Amino acid sequence: MKTNIKTYLALALFLTAFAIPSSAQVRNRTKTTTTRTVVKKIPGRVSSKKVVYRTPTKKVVSVRTVPNRTVIKHNEQDYYYSNNKFYTSSRGRYIAIAPKIGFRIKSLPPNYHRVQFNNHIYFNVGGTFYRESNSYYEVVEPEIGTIVDDLPDGYEKVTIDGLTYYEYANTLYEKIQINGTRAYEVVGVIDME
Template identity: 75%
Template structure:
């Protein structure tokens, strides 16, 4: 009788152990998914008239230099602009003033600190808040698509208020702070139309 009980107990334990190990091997695999969260504003701006934009610092100091060494001349819409050290300049009264790049400016080579930004099967090259797209052998300044994510704002960004909401602006591109996988990022939410 004792041997029969031992046999049943050992067999039962063996079946339980076998069933448990089988369950452990058939667990479902989990995949990670990138989740972007942001504060929902009343209305995302997309394209905004410059007359609706209020800058936190209304007067920005204009810095000019006398010369721009190793400059490249960029012809755009019949005017000459200048490019050197990842900055664009315009000539004014014998001096050179740093300007935000205009859509359509083209350069031959990207600075070494560029970053590739992928969005909607499109590859942008981002350098200091300027977005480029490769056109033949040149790189052309373009507007990024709404929804493009970057992880740093350019040095000269400005805080702006549009319809009571605060955004970040650089080169007429509006950004909103978001979280991507727990990391702070900035999403392109609009473009300022200059009027």
């Protein structure tokens, strides 16, 4: 009986030694989460002198004719609208331009996207924002914070104070994530000087 008790006691000590790790062998691992707060100044209105374009000179493309054009008068100057693009005339040729704030068209092209922000409804056509006004659609600046799914063709990467943004028609965008999907938020407007 004494032998059985010794055997059971030795077996219990042996199992206890393996079941309970000693403090010399255990390393407490705690998961540390580091949260970094990056203070990024939203540009707002930015002087064109502070904007550095990745491609310093933009190739100007002109065409000889603009088919089915509509004449748009703005600040006593003629501009032309055709196939969702705006043009100005120079030396007998037509140069595609970004639309100026205040340009008005009678109907939107079929590829517009409806964007709602701060109880305003915008119509985005290829990076140009319109608002309905007196049976016309007028080109307007989007509000800071407006979010779009894609950037328009012809956008450019720019740097302002060492930070990278995307620019189209003097509107600055920043790439963001919404529910794991890439989107772009309007963060500023370039004031031409």
